[in-house]
Amino acid sequence: MGVKNPQWTAEKIKEGFDRFIKEKGRLPKSAEIDELNYLPNRKFIERNFGGLEKLRGELGYRDTHFGKGKFRSEIAHRVNISGRNIELNLEKLLKNKFGEVFVHTEKIFDNTKNRVDFYIYSPSGNLGIDVFGTETMHNLQTNMSAKLIKYSGFLERLFFVVANNSFSQKDLDLYMNKKIRVLPKNAKIITIESLEQVLSDMKTYPNPLLK
DNA sequence: CACATTCAGCACTGCGATGC
DNA sequence: GCATCGCAGTGCTGAATGTG
Numbered sequence: 001m002g003v004k005n006p007q008w009t010a011e012k013i014k015e016g017f018d019r020f021i022k023e024k025g026r027l028p029k030s031a032e033i034d035e036l037n038y039l040p041n042r043k044f045i046e047r048n049f050g051g052l053e054k055l056r057g058e059l060g061y062r063d064t065h066f067g068k069g070k071f072r073s074e075i076a077h078r079v080n081i082s083g084r085n086i087e088l089n090l091e092k093l094l095k096n097k098f099g100e101v102f103v104h105t106e107k108i109f110d111n112t113k114n115r116v117d118f119y120i121y122s123p124s125g126n127l128g129i130d131v132f133g134t135e136t137m138h139n140l141q142t143n144m145s146a147k148l149i150k151y152s153g154f155l156e157r158l159f160f161v162v163a164n165n166s167f168s169q170k171d172l173d174l175y176m177n178k179k180i181r182v183l184p185k186n187a188k189i190i191t192i193e194s195l196e197q198v199l200s201d202m203k204t205y206p207n208p209l210l211k
Numbered sequence: 212c213a214c215a216t217t218c219a220g221c222a223c224t225g226c227g228a229t230g231c
Numbered sequence: 232g233c234a235t236c237g238c239a240g241t242g243c244t245g246a247a248t249g250t251g
Contacts, residue, residue: 029218042219046220053218065218066216067216072217075216076214079214115213132214136216138216139216142216143216146214150213
């Protein structure tokens with residue numbers, strides 16, 4: 001930052017932690033530490049104190065890792081429920097449009113156990129959909145990097161649908177454009193609204209169950 | 212076993228300081 | 232004046248993790 005760093009000591013950092021606790025009722029997580037002007041960069045803590053977990057422990061906090069134990073358990077529970085709801089909602093939407101027969105859920109697409117959330121049959125071209133509710137840019141990144149590997153064998157049209165209000169299509173476009181590991185041509189990250197737009201232009205097969 | 216989300220760690224960039 | 236070094240900061244990847 002040009003200026004000499006303001007001599008961050010463990011005590012000063014503890015003051016910052018306690019201030020955050022007073023405001024939010026818990027310790028800041030690593031990404032949050034970066035956003036606070038009364039705390040140093042997480043990198044600084046990593047370099048000078050051997051990492052966040054270690055420093056929290058040395059400062060006497062009981063909870064030193066928010067990705068473990070009861071914290072992990074709460075997250076897993078929350079994610080499972082909301083993820084399931086998101087999938088159910090989208091499934092309903094897709095079946096309304098294309099009909100029960102033409103919407104496959106959890107379809108295996110290669111010779112491993114990789115599955116797309118949804119696979120749609122349409123005269124306008126078949127397509128795959130993976131849906132998730134990720135709310136932060138950081139999670140979007142880690143999530144996408146895992147998904148891109150998983151879907152490297154999926155060669156048809158593929159949509160990664162971000163189902164929440166945290167991102168606009170503009171945000172997602174920006175992310176896709178500046179991403180280092182580029183998305184394959186057949187794939188795109190889109191919002192629910194964009195998906196609805198795409199679907200509205202697609203043709204559907206007649207229902208074979210009706211006489 | 213796959214999944215999303217924690218954190219840590221690596222690679223890289225930018226910028227000032229220092230050295231030649 | 233230019234090259235090199237070192238630290239701060241950013242972006243992405245990878246390991247660890249509990250649940251269904």
